Amino acid sequence: MLKTGTGVIAHDTKSIAGTFRRTVRREAYLADFTSFRIGGIARWLFRPTDRRETETLLGAFGGRPCRILGGGTNILVASEIIEEPVIILPPETSWQILEQRDNHVLIRAAAGMPLAALVRETAARRMSGLEALAGIPGTVGGAAVMNAGGKYGCIGDRVKRVEAHDRDGVGRVLEREELAFGYRASNLRGLTVTGVTLSLERHRHIETMTRLQEILSEKRMTQPLGQKCAGCIFKNPAGYSAGKLIDEAGLAGTGCGDAVISRLHANFIVNCGRAAAADVLRLIEIVRKKIESEFALALELEVDIW
Numbered sequence: 001m002l003k004t005g006t007g008v009i010a011h012d013t014k015s016i017a018g019t020f021r022r023t024v025r026r027e028a029y030l031a032d033f034t035s036f037r038i039g040g041i042a043r044w045l046f047r048p049t050d051r052r053e054t055e056t057l058l059g060a061f062g063g064r065p066c067r068i069l070g071g072g073t074n075i076l077v078a079s080e081i082i083e084e085p086v087i088i089l090p091p092e093t094s095w096q097i098l099e100q101r102d103n104h105v106l107i108r109a110a111a112g113m114p115l116a117a118l119v120r121e122t123a124a125r126r127m128s129g130l131e132a133l134a135g136i137p138g139t140v141g142g143a144a145v146m147n148a149g150g151k152y153g154c155i156g157d158r159v160k161r162v163e164a165h166d167r168d169g170v171g172r173v174l175e176r177e178e179l180a181f182g183y184r185a186s187n188l189r190g191l192t193v194t195g196v197t198l199s200l201e202r203h204r205h206i207e208t209m210t211r212l213q214e215i216l217s218e219k220r221m222t223q224p225l226g227q228k229c230a231g232c233i234f235k236n237p238a239g240y241s242a243g244k245l246i247d248e249a250g251l252a253g254t255g256c257g258d259a260v261i262s263r264l265h266a267n268f269i270v271n272c273g274r275a276a277a278a279d280v281l282r283l284i285e286i287v288r289k290k291i292e293s294e295f296a297l298a299l300e301l302e303v304d305i306w
Contacts, residue, residue, distance in 0.1 A: 013044045013085045016060050023048050023057070030077050033069060033088060035137060037228045038277050039077030039306075044085040051110060051194055054089060055165060058192055061085070062169035067306065068192050071114065073138035074146060074231050077306045079276040089141065089192075093117060103202040106160065111141025111193040115148070115155075123212045128203035129158050131212040135219035137231060141193035146302075147181045152215060155198075156181030162188060163195035184235055184302055224262045228271035233284065234299040242299060243267035249290045256282040281305075 017024045023046050030039030048054040066085045069075070092110035095118060099106040105127050109118050115138055119130045132153035136143065140155075147156040159181070162174045167190060180187040219225060234242040246252065246266035254261045258273035259280045269280055288299050 012064050034072035036230045036271050040080040042082045042086040046087045058165045059169035070142040071139040075304045105200045108197045109140045113140045115140050115143050123208045126205045127200040128208045129200035134212050134215040140196050144196050145188040146184050147186050158198045160197045160199045164191040164193045223265045224268050229268050230303050232267045232302050233269050235302045237297050245291055249294050259283050
């Protein structure tokens with residue numbers, strides 16, 4: 001929670017809210033907008049309805065402190081009052097083909113589009129390249145920021161360029177070579193992504209859909225899909241699986257309040273009821289200390305903490 005300057009923030013935000021009356025809510029529960037179903041109250045919550053309104057709003061805030069929330073996955077929001085204004089990106093469903101040449105296809109997807117929908121729809125159109133992302137929650141923009149992926153590949157493998165706004169509300173277009181994709185990392189931190197261009201290939205429909213279903217089936221058997229969680233909590237240390245380490249340390253099933261380490265995949269923490277952020281943070285600390293003690297390894301967070 002922001003501790004200083006709240007009077008200035010409130011004054012500036014009130015002025016902006018007057019301009020964007022139909023997009024703003026007061027005292028909104030952020031738990032309603034996160035996959036963990038955990039989160040406190042946002043003093044000011046802005047919900048622009050489309051890309052143009054989002055860009056106008058970002059320009060109005062230009063340089064002022066605010067927080068951006070996409071699909072609400074891969075994030076743990078504090079169970080307290082959030083004084084900084086929160087902007088929820090619109091859940092867009094649009095994507096388009098920009099170019100087709102031989103078997104290569106270039107598409108652009110809105111940042112707010114659910115990643116699962118884009119994976120499913122491109123596969124249905126005989127476009128291969130995103131099926132490795134099957135079962136990964138969140139939006140296309142959020143996936144690009146953290147270079148989401150798994151053992152079969154990452155979204156960064158397919159990104160050609162990204163459209164984004166910086167903290168001053170200025171629009172930018174970043175080409176692939178500027179993005180510095182790495183393991184759950186990119187140069188997009190601190191930017192608000194509005195669109196992502198991806199490079200795919202035409203492929204036989206049945207083969208693409210079969211591969212998509214195989215990956216989804218595997219994840220349904222090994223991950224707590226559909227439960228209240230934020231995805232993987234920790235990054236995998238080099239040469240190790242964080243989930244396997246946590247399981248071998250005997251921590252699967254350990255709980256704090258209603259937050260429990262999944263027995264299906266120990267790198268997931270599940271909200272089994274009315275868990276608070278503090279419950280999850282206590283579990284994170286327990287895991288880190290145990291893994292450091294047992295294996296002399298330091299676990300780095302994959303989930304973002306507000």
